[in-house]
Amino acid sequence: KAGVTQTPRYLIKTRGQQVTLSCSPISGHRSVSWYQQTPGQGLQFLFEYFSETQRNKGNFPGRFSGRQFSNSRSEMNVSTLELGDSALYLCASSQGPTTNEKLFFGSGTQLSVL
Amino acid sequence: AQSVTQLGSHVSVSEGALVLLRCNYSSSVPPYLFWYVQYPNQGLQLLLKYTTGATLVKGINGFEAEFKKSETSFHLTKPSAHMSDAAEYFCAADGGSQGNLIFGKGTKLSVKP
Numbered sequence: 001k002a003g004v005t006q007t008p009r010y011l012i013k014t015r016g017q018q019v020t021l022s023c024s025p026i027s028g029h030r031s032v033s034w035y036q037q038t039p040g041q042g043l044q045f046l047f048e049y050f051s052e053t054q055r056n057k058g059n060f061p062g063r064f065s066g067r068q069f070s071n072s073r074s075e076m077n078v079s080t081l082e083l084g085d086s087a088l089y090l091c092a093s094s095q096g097p098t099t100n101e102k103l104f105f106g107s108g109t110q111l112s113v114l
Numbered sequence: 115a116q117s118v119t120q121l122g123s124h125v126s127v128s129e130g131a132l133v134l135l136r137c138n139y140s141s142s143v144p145p146y147l148f149w150y151v152q153y154p155n156q157g158l159q160l161l162l163k164y165t166t167g168a169t170l171v172k173g174i175n176g177f178e179a180e181f182k183k184s185e186t187s188f189h190l191t192k193p194s195a196h197m198s199d200a201a202e203y204f205c206a207a208d209g210g211s212q213g214n215l216i217f218g219k220g221t222k223l224s225v226k227p
């Protein structure tokens with residue numbers, strides 16, 4: 001069974017641009033969560049989608065948005081990029097929506113904002 | 115709000131020595147607790163989790179953790195470190211109704227030959 005796939009692996013953007021990151025969950029998984037990882041703040045929850053609906057959202061500005069498609073694939077979008085958005089963005093999938101489910105993480109997308 | 119504290123951002127042990135990584139959570143209601151490992155340039159992999167029941171939880175790669183409610187702790191141990199254990203380790207707790215995981219800042223484990 002293929003794992004969680006995130007594309008692209010690396011991305012370089014400039015301030016003010018927007019970016020879209022993609023996540024394909026493990027086959028059969030219906031929940032996708034996104035986390036931002038930075039050296040200073042560690043891992044912070046962005047949002048979670050289950051069956052195309054956003055279930056939960058972390059404390060991030062509205063520039064961060066996401067969606068989930070009917071095949072459970074998910075995208076997250078960051079508009080008007082800021083230098084502080086440079087981070088590793090991790091996607092995780094699970095079968096169900098609860099946090100006692102085992103989360104499977106992708107290798108992440110490393111975003112650099114110049 | 116729930117918070118997770120990992121004591122020590124860096125821990126260094128010799129190969130064959132005991133590994134002890136510390137984690138404390140803040141909630142008065144014991145949450146579900148997790149330990150994840152992250153190898154360089156990779157995502158996180160679940161080592162073990164505590165939900166209910168037995169307080170000593172065994173995970174993969176010889177790791178185990180003990181849930182101590184009185185100390186609000188969930189420390190990770192391994193009797194004998196191996197070079198391949200060098201990685202960053204994250205303790206996490208479920209965010210309750212928020213439906214997310216709350217992570218500690220991580221502990222980078224180095225293993226000396």
